[in-house]
Amino acid sequence: MSTVYSKEKSGSDLKGGSNQKAGSDLRIEYQKFISRKMLFLLILILGIIGLAGYAATRGSADISVTDVYATILAKFFPGHFQTTWFSDTIVWGLRLHRILLAIVGGIGLAVAGAVMQGILKNPLASPFTLGISSAAGFGAALAIIMGAGFVGGEWLIIGNAFVFTLLASAAVYGLAKYKGITPETMILAGIAIMYLFQAMTSFLQYVGHAEQVQEVVFWMMGSLGRSSWEKVWMVTGVIAVCFPYLLLKSWDINAMGTGDETAKSLGVNVERTRVVSMMLVSLITAAVICFTGTIGFIGLVSPHITRMVIGGDHRFLLPASALVGAMLLLGADTLARTILAPVILPVGIMTAFLGVPFFVYLFMRRKKEFW
C-alpha cells in the first residue's frame, strides 16, 4: 500500500509541477477526488461487515441474535461469553465459513474480472469469457466421468479443475505468444479455448452415464454449500499472495489503458505485466471456482459497477471491485439461503437477480460512456 501511496504522490507532483498556485489548487482538488474514492471504499467495507453480521444471524436454526454474537465472541474471549454446543456448531460450523467464502470468493472473482478487463482493454473480459471456467468444468467432468466410482473423490475433482484452469490459461498465453501478445489475440485465444473445453465437456457428458452427467451438472452449478474452513483459508491464501502484486501493478495497468505504445514509452514492461497478471488472476479464479463451481456474472459486472461509481483508476478500481464483488456474492448467497428457507436456491440465480437490476440502474443513470 505504501508503494501505491508514493506512486500516487509522484503522480500528483508530476501533474502539478509547472505552476505553484495552480499546482496547489490541483492538489486540493486531487485530494478531494481521492477522498471520495476512499469514502466509497470505507462505505463498502462497513457495508460488508454489516451484511456479514446480518447474515450470521440468519438461518433455519432458531438462535437469537445475542446468542449468535455471544457464540462468535466466545471464540475470541473464552470465559467471558456463554455459548452452547448447538449454537457453536451452527455458527462456527455452518454459517461463518460460508459467509467468509462468499466474501473471499467475491473478492477473487471481481479482482480477476477487473484485472482482465484492464490488461486486455476489453469490457467483456472475465474469467468466464476467457475459457477459464469452462476449463475448470472440463477438469471436474473428467475426474467425475473417468474416475467414476471413487469415493471421497472431492479433492480429486477440485485438483483436476484447478490443474485444467491453469492449463487453459497457459494455452491462452501460448496461443497469444505465438501470434504476438495483443489484447485481441489473447481474447480470441481465450474464446477459442472456451469453445474447445465446452466441446470436450459435452463429449464427456455424452459418453458418461446419466447419473455421472448429473454429477457434472451439480458440480458446475455455482454454490457456496461446499464451503469449509480449510477452503476459506486456501482461497484467502491464494488471494493474499496474488493481490498485492496486482495492486502494485495497478499503475502499470492504468498506463496500459492508454495503449501499449504509450505504456511502453512510460517504461512499463507491457508484455510481462500482461502475462504475469494474467497468470495470477487465473490462479485466483482457479482457487475460487474449484470450490464454488461456476458463479458467473460477479467477475464481469463488479468492475463495471465500480467503474461507474469511482472511475477507471485501477489503484482504486481493484480494491473497490473486490469489495463490490464480495458484497454482491455475500448478499446473493444470504438471500439465496433465506428467501425460500429451508430451501436453498442456487446462488448464480441470485447474483443475476441482484446484480443485473443494479447494473442496469447505474447504466441508465450514467449519461456519458463509462468505458
Add this chain to the structure above:
Amino acid sequence: MYKIQREGFDDRIWGIRMKIIFGFSLFLCIFYLLGQAYAYQDVSVPGDANGDKIVSADELSAAENDFKDGKISEQALESIRIIQSSYPRRINDSTGKEITFYKPVERIAVLTTEDYEVLRTLNSTDKVVAAGKYVVQSREQGCGDLYIDGKNLVNIGSPTSTVDWEALIKTKPDLVITYMSSPKQADLDQNLKDTNITVIRLDSGNISQYLDIVNKMGYLLDRTGEAETYSRFFEEKLGKYLDAASSISVSDRPKVYLEADFGGGQTYYTCGSGHAHNALLTAAGGNNVFSDLEGFKQVDPESVAMKNPDVILRYKYLKDSPGIDKDLSDTSALQALRDEMLGRAELNKTPAVANKKVYIFTWDCTKGGGRFFLGMGYLGKWLQPEIFKDYSPREAYQEYLDQFQRTKVDVVNKGVFVYPEA
C-alpha cells in the same frame, strides 16, 4: 435485330424454367403420393375396408369371402377374426391419456429397464425389437447380467439424455414405452410426427401404480394370466408387509431425512412430495421430514438439524462399486458415505446420528423390480423393523428374478446394495 435475338433467348430460358418447375412439381407429387401410400399402409388394420380402423361384422364376412375365393390366407383371416372380436382396446397410460390400439401390438421398443422387466414378467420379450442402452449394454452400464438377454436388441439410447431416433424409427415399432416425463413430449412429437408409432408413458417406478401397470400391459399383450400370477406373488412376498406399514399413523412413524446424493460435492439435497423416493419411504412406513417441500431441493443444513430426524437415509448412485455381482464384503465405498454422514457436526445431536440409524442405499435398489423387493424391503426393515422382521429383501428379490425375469443373477450370495445390511 438485337431485340429479336434477345426475345428468342428469353423464350428459351422461360421454356427451360417451366420444364424445371414442372419436373420438380411432378417429383414432389410422386413423393407425396408414395408417402401417403406408405403412411396408409402403416395405419391400415387388416380386414378394415372403410378406413375407420375397426373391423365390423360385415367386414369380417367380406374377409371370409375373400378367403373362400383364395384372395387371403387362413392366417390372415384368423388375425382379422381376432381384431374383429377383441379390438380396439383402450388403456390409459400413467399420465392419464387414453390410448387406443386397433390391432395387436407386434413390435415394441422399450426405453426403460423398469418396463423391460414388466415385459419379461409378462413373458413378452419376443415382441421387443429395440431397447434403451441400459438393457442392451447391461454390463457396460453397470447392470451386470441383469438384462443380458437383451444384448442383441437395437440400442436406441437413453430416454433421459439422447434417444437415437433414427434407430428407433428404423425398427418400426408399433409401440414405444418410456418414462413419465422423458423424453419430452415436444421431442417425441417432433421426431415421430410422420410415423404411426404409439407412445405410452408408464410410471413403473411408482409402487402405487406398478401392479396396475402390469395388469394393463397384461391386457394389452394378452398376458392376463402372467399378470395375475405376478400380482399374487407380489402380494404374498411384499404387499402384505407394505399394507401393514401403510396402516401406521403418521405420529407413530419415524421421522426420516432422505439425502439424495448425486455427487459433485453437493450435500443436503432432499426429496419432497411428488418425488419417487418420497413415495418409497412413505410406503415403507416412514415420515419424511421434508414432505412439505415439492420435488428435489437443496435445504439448509440447519433445518435438518432442527427437524431432529430419527432415521437418516442417504441415496447414492455409484456406477461400478458397489452393485450387482460385487463381493458381499465390498462395502468400503458405502461405509465411507455413512461415516461422512455420522461425522457431520450439525447432525451430531439428532436421534438418527446418536443412535447410528444412518443407512446408505444405492442405485440397484431403485430400478426395476429391485426398487420394490430390495429397496422397499430394506427401507421397511430400517423404518418398521417389527413389521418387516420376517422379510428378507435378498431372498424375495432372488425369487422374483428367478421366477419372473428368468435371469441367472445371484443376489443372495453376491451384490452390495445397502449399508449396513439389515
